[in-house]
Amino acid sequence: MVRPIILHSAHPLKASCKKCSLSGLCLPLAVSDEDLGRLEDIVLQGRIYNRNELVFEQGQTFRSCFAVRSGAVKSYVISENGEEQVTGFYLPGELVGLDSMGSDRYACTAQALERTSVCELPVTNLEVLTQKLPGLQHHFFQRMSQEIQNSHHLSLLLSKHTAEERIATLLLSLSRRFGRRKLSTTHFNLPMSRIDIANYLGLAVETVSRVFTRFQTQRILKVHGRGVELLDLTALHAATQIAVPKRNLG
Amino acid sequence: MVRPIILHSAHPLKASCKKCSLSGLCLPLAVSDEDLGRLEDIVLQGRIYNRNELVFEQGQTFRSCFAVRSGAVKSYVISENGEEQVTGFYLPGELVGLDSMGSDRYACTAQALERTSVCELPVTNLEVLTQKLPGLQHHFFQRMSQEIQNSHHLSLLLSKHTAEERIATLLLSLSRRFGRRKLSTTHFNLPMSRIDIANYLGLAVETVSRVFTRFQTQRILKVHGRGVELLDLTALHAATQIAVPKRNLG
DNA sequence: CGCAATCTTGAACACCCTCAAGCATGGTGG
DNA sequence: CCACCATGCTTGAGGGTGTTCAAGATTGCG
Numbered sequence: 001m002v003r004p005i006i007l008h009s010a011h012p013l014k015a016s017c018k019k020c021s022l023s024g025l026c027l028p029l030a031v032s033d034e035d036l037g038r039l040e041d042i043v044l045q046g047r048i049y050n051r052n053e054l055v056f057e058q059g060q061t062f063r064s065c066f067a068v069r070s071g072a073v074k075s076y077v078i079s080e081n082g083e084e085q086v087t088g089f090y091l092p093g094e095l096v097g098l099d100s101m102g103s104d105r106y107a108c109t110a111q112a113l114e115r116t117s118v119c120e121l122p123v124t125n126l127e128v129l130t131q132k133l134p135g136l137q138h139h140f141f142q143r144m145s146q147e148i149q150n151s152h153h154l155s156l157l158l159s160k161h162t163a164e165e166r167i168a169t170l171l172l173s174l175s176r177r178f179g180r181r182k183l184s185t186t187h188f189n190l191p192m193s194r195i196d197i198a199n200y201l202g203l204a205v206e207t208v209s210r211v212f213t214r215f216q217t218q219r220i221l222k223v224h225g226r227g228v229e230l231l232d233l234t235a236l237h238a239a240t241q242i243a244v245p246k247r248n249l250g
Numbered sequence: 251m252v253r254p255i256i257l258h259s260a261h262p263l264k265a266s267c268k269k270c271s272l273s274g275l276c277l278p279l280a281v282s283d284e285d286l287g288r289l290e291d292i293v294l295q296g297r298i299y300n301r302n303e304l305v306f307e308q309g310q311t312f313r314s315c316f317a318v319r320s321g322a323v324k325s326y327v328i329s330e331n332g333e334e335q336v337t338g339f340y341l342p343g344e345l346v347g348l349d350s351m352g353s354d355r356y357a358c359t360a361q362a363l364e365r366t367s368v369c370e371l372p373v374t375n376l377e378v379l380t381q382k383l384p385g386l387q388h389h390f391f392q393r394m395s396q397e398i399q400n401s402h403h404l405s406l407l408l409s410k411h412t413a414e415e416r417i418a419t420l421l422l423s424l425s426r427r428f429g430r431r432k433l434s435t436t437h438f439n440l441p442m443s444r445i446d447i448a449n450y451l452g453l454a455v456e457t458v459s460r461v462f463t464r465f466q467t468q469r470i471l472k473v474h475g476r477g478v479e480l481l482d483l484t485a486l487h488a489a490t491q492i493a494v495p496k497r498n499l500g
Numbered sequence: 501c502g503c504a505a506t507c508t509t510g511a512a513c514a515c516c517c518t519c520a521a522g523c524a525t526g527g528t529g530g
Numbered sequence: 531c532c533a534c535c536a537t538g539c540t541t542g543a544g545g546g547t548g549t550t551c552a553a554g555a556t557t558g559c560g
Binding site for chain 2: 077079081083085087098099100101102103107108127130131134137138139140141142143144145146147148149151152153154155156158159160199201202241242
């Protein structure tokens with residue numbers, strides 16, 4: 001199905017986090033300039049994966065976390081029955097594999113959605129470094145707790161929101177994350193397929209498609225394949241809110 | 251609505267994790283006997299909360315994680331719109347507040363479901379200790395990643411499973427966790443209301459009620475209020491599986 | 501250029517929600 | 531101790547959102 005064509009360079013370059021354009025988003029923001037060298041010492045840079053290639057696979061021995069440098073990655077878990085649940089999309093500056101920290105095996109599979117470059121953080125070295133740098137340990141606690149919070153918000157989305165609200169929320173999340181990298185918050189390409197979106201949001205592909213066209217007829221956005229243009233951010237934000245108040249409120 | 255009648259003792263006892271019956275489940279399992287004293291030094295023991303009392307509240311300054319000692323706790327997040335999503339139930343030996351580690355404010359509210367005793371772990375001291383004890387740091391990474399995985403499994407449950415499958419899964423999860431404490435895996439009391447179950451599983455209360463009666467007529471279990479008796483664990487496990495295979499499979 | 505995968509659109513059905521009402525439970529005060 | 535009321539739980543009927551099934555349109559890659 002998915003052929004893992006390993007392409008990463010045999011001799012990874014020594015990382016230069018300091019010069020990386022993502023240093024304000026990624027791990028460097030957690031360590032002082034003088035300690036940055038120690039972080040660079042353990043980072044394996046320059047791994048490149050082609051579209052659909054697996055960065056790691058659920059059940060494999062857990063060795064490393066990965067920071068996305070360019071491109072995009074999706075993560076998904078596979079249950080005993082073989083069902084897949086997409087659990088997250090990771091853009092440049094974001095960390096993949098935090099849900100396996102401290103485990104001996106990867107708890108999910110990470111797959112490149114397009115040609116993607118990542119920086120690898122071998123856990124053995126990483127845990128030694130977090131042991132020495134309190135700020136880095138604190139930062140990892142923060143990132144991991146953020147990951148828990150993200151997942152809780154996904155649960156809220158799945159359990160209490162309509163198809164339109166789910167999709168509007170995802171689009172605004174992507175928009176915000178593109179904005180963090182000084183990219184356009186209104187014009188961007190979706191790194192993932194409709195199938196991935198549907199799976200992530202607990203919907204049928206057909207529903208995702210229908211909602212996109214509905215938003216388009218409402219002049220909220222334009223879509224051409226994976227390209228989206230958010231025409232009315234206010235309306236899109238309004239579409240994330242629950243239409244008819246439900247009883248469930250405390 | 252919920253009156254916080256603070257009851258915890260003014261002078262918390264010095265903890266004796268070593269003698270605690272939960273030492274095989276809780277934090278002590280992560281530290282050596284010689285280091286256990288240092289853990290006991292930072293643990294504030296003996297806080298007791300009455301039913302419905304808040305252990306901490308979303309938005310408050312984050313000070314501590316809590317280990318449940320007896321009773322049970324639920325956690326929930328409140329969105330901007332005021333909707334509540336129950337994100338977890340915590341039984342003795344389990345840690346509450348991991349989703350706020352590294353943050354400056356609590357990301358969720360924790361509420362006692364019954365008369366509950368907890369051990370408090372002030373984060374300032376905790377992060378100093380994880381800095382000194384690599385095993386404890388590793389253990390916290392593990393607990394936090396476990397929390398992420400749990401939430402991912404909840405997402406899977408919410409997005410791909412029917413009402414019956416969700417409830418069967420929750421019952422088996424509780425059964426397993428009671429079993430870990432050497433309690434009966436087939437006879438126990440639900441610590442939470444139908445409302446909490448419904449909210450957690452993304453269902454209407456009525457649906458939860460209907461599924462319970464359906465399971466009862468199928469001789470899978472007996473319910474009398476909050477008391478449940480699992481009559482057929484095999485059938486219950488079978489009920490967690492997807493009945494009609496969906497297309498979503500990879 | 502052609503095939504496979506992805507995406508879109510339409511029609512019918514199903515699961516669960518909403519609304520409504522009745523029943524059990526439990527805590528409180530007379 | 532029991533009546534009382536609020537809350538939680540159960541059961542029934544009807545309707546809506548999203549799914550399933552089916553077929554066609556578009557994309558993209560060899």
